[in-house]
Amino acid sequence: MKKIIILKLLLLQTLLVFGQKDFPLNTLTWSISSPWQNASKITLNPINEKKTQIIDGNSIIYSKAPNSSIVSAIKLQDLKLKFYILQSKSGNAKLNLGDNLSLIFDMNSNDTFGAILKNNETIIKPLAEAKRKEGLWQKVELVLSLTGLNGIPVIEKVILNDLLIHSNVLLPNLKSTNGSLSFTNQTGLLAFKDFEYIGFEKKKPISISNLTYTLEETYNADRSFESKKQEKVSGKSAALTTDIPNNFNKYILHYKGDLTVEKDAMYGFTLEHQGTGKLLIDGEQVVGSGEYLYRNPISGLKEIKAGKHSFEYIYHPIYWRPVFGxxxxxxxxxxxxxxxxxxxxxxxxxxxxxxxNVESKAKTIRSFLNFNETKLTKVISVGTPEKIHYSFDLDNGSLLQVWKGKFADVTQMWHERGEPQLLYPSGLLTVLNDEIPFFELSNEVQPKSDVYTEFVNTGYDLDEGGVPTYSYNWKNANFTQKFSPSNGGLFCEITSNQNLKFGYTIAISNEITKLSDNLYKVDNFYIEINEKAKVYIKEINGKYYLRTNLTGKIAYTLTW
Structure with a gap:
């Protein structure tokens, strides 16, 4: 098998709108009139759309009427948008950014779902396929600049289901941007929810002035920031800068000044530095960290009244070159x-x-993986030529995550020392869980078994296509698990050498919906039971478990 390792340059995104981490967006209101309606929940059966269930409420807006449009209550301007949409299999819709610019959401096309339509004739295809299956919520984020670059409008970013599909798309010869922000449902069902925005104006409502600084030498880069207690360098400055003449090797730079605010509002502040830093307003720390950060942005929010406030910024460059913002x-x-x-x-x-891309046979990679704020150290990730991939916890025997499209970012494994040893999925990701899936039928709420002495991985074997089968021993029983690509999803096969004693957890979620005798919706993916099995839903400690008895062999398909 030819080994394909693609080395790329990650282009720096010059526009930093998505750099703001925590600032809350505004809720966008819509004027609802027939055929558009409100709902609190929509459950769509991907096999039989006639079985779609709609519950009345106010959190979702939807329409099933062809060629129906709904217009927002805001004026079209430079915008950042975030929202979720849901469509049926026959769904085809557009988000209109004025009269001559749209985003296409056509469920029947992977190439054009998320494409940009300019002047109703030019289609700009997405950089990646990021469409989820019908009936699943799709997350959309977009930044539009009508003023653009040198007067040319630009779509700065479109992110679909957390994948970048457009970046800095210039729109020369765009006929006009007249009109409003609106949706047009052309065919099928279209629903959307949680529509939020920021409308950007050309202003800078916060400024700093009357800056003074104190520069104090320290002994070393220790977090105690111990001072040498000698004469300090101090003075006035026209700007926040590190360009202050001194002969210090290690130091703390402490700025003070006035912060002038034009109006009462909530404001977000993001620090980026090499070293440590913190920002205080009126003596209260708004954002900061004592940890050594290498240009990892950190953010904080503060409600500030109009007028003048005291401002402080304290920076310690540690052992890196002084850099802050x-x-x-x-x-x-x-x-x-x-x-x-x-x-x-x-x-x-x-x-x-x-x-x-993975060619010919499946590729297995052992790595560490950040999962739910825990660094797992015995993870195997499997990439396949069919572009269906997964990560598996060898200790717990749990299917951690699945994704489709490109395989993996292994930069932190193979670059220089590869010290973090972390693998990151590159495609459309669905996160699952890290719990041991096997349990005793007589004790469904049992505590976690010890993975070294009780629930033990006895290895894995590769088939001719390179796909692993994992083996486990627990309570004098043997189990196997195998996950293979099949029809755009992941086919899962589970076996046990003992019947009527053990069960298997297929999925864990905050919500599980039975759509038919063999089809279940679990959060944002589907489980289809491929063989006859006693499948049931059980609630344990506020979570829902989709489970089955282990009677020899069971199989199911996971799609997203």
Whole structure:
């Protein structure tokens, strides 16, 4: 098998709108009239759309009428949008960004779902396939700049289901951007919810002035920030900068000044630095960290009244080159920096190591994996030529996550020392769980078994296609699990050498819906039972478990 490792340059995104981490967006209101309606829940059966269940309420807006449109209550402008849409299998809809610019959501096309339509004739296809199956909620994020680059409108980013599908798309010769933000449902069912936005105005409502600084030498880079207790360097500064003449090797830089705010509002502040830093307003810390950060942005929010406030910024460069920046964001303006731009230079282009495609046979990679804020250390990830991939916890025997499309980002495994040893999925991801799936029928709420002495992985074997079968021993019984690509999903086969004693957890979720005798919707994916099995839903400690008795061999297919 030819080994394909693609080395790429990750282009730096010059527009930082998605850099603001925590600032809450505004809720967008819509004027509802027939055929558009409200609902609290929509459950769509992907096999039989006639069995779609709709519960009255106010959190969802939907229409089943062809060629029906709904217009938002805001004026079209420079915008950041975030929302979720749901469509039936026959669904075809557009999000209209004025009269001559749209995003296409056609469930019958992977190539054009999420495509940009300009002047009703030019289609700009997405960079990646990121469409979920019909009846599942699709997450959409978008940033539009009508003022653009040198007057040329630009779609800065479109992110679909957490995958970047458009980046800095210039729109020359766009006939006009007149009109409103609206949806057009052309065929099938279209529903949307949680529509939020920020409308950007050209303003900078917060400024700093009357800056003074104190520069104090420290003994070393220790977190105690111990001072040498000698004469300090102090003075006035026209801007937040590290460009202060001194002979210190290690130091703390402490700025003080005035922060002038134009109106009462909630504001977001994002720090990016090499070292440690913290921001205080009126003596209260808004954001900061004592951890050593290498340009990892951290954010905080603060409600601030109009007028003048005290401002402090304390920075310690540790052992890296001095670099820092302070960005402010709000509900009606673009994020901008309060620091001297030279103090936060453009990042260097970072190299990336990717395995985009797997040829001939499945490829297995052992790695660490960040999962639910825990670093798992015995994980195997399997990529297949069919572009259906998964990660599996060898200790717990749990299917952690599945994804489709490109395989993996292995930069942190194979670049230089590869110290983090972390693998990241590159495609459309669905996260599952890390619990041991096997249980005794006589004790369904049993505590977790010890994976070294009780529930023990006895190895795995590869078939001719390179796909592993995992073996386990527990309570004098043997179990196997195998996961293979099948019809755009993952076919899962489970065996046991003892009947009527053990069960298997197929899925865990906050919500599980039975759509038919053999089809279940679990959060944002489907489980189809492929063989006759006694499947049931059980609630344990506020979570729902889709389970079955282990009677020899069971099989199911997971699709998303």
């Amino acid at each position: 302070i960005e402010v964001s709000g509900a009606d303006f673009r994020p901008y920096g309060l620091n001297d731009p030279k103090t936060l230079p453009t990042r260097q282009l970072e190299g990336g190591i990717f395995i985009d």
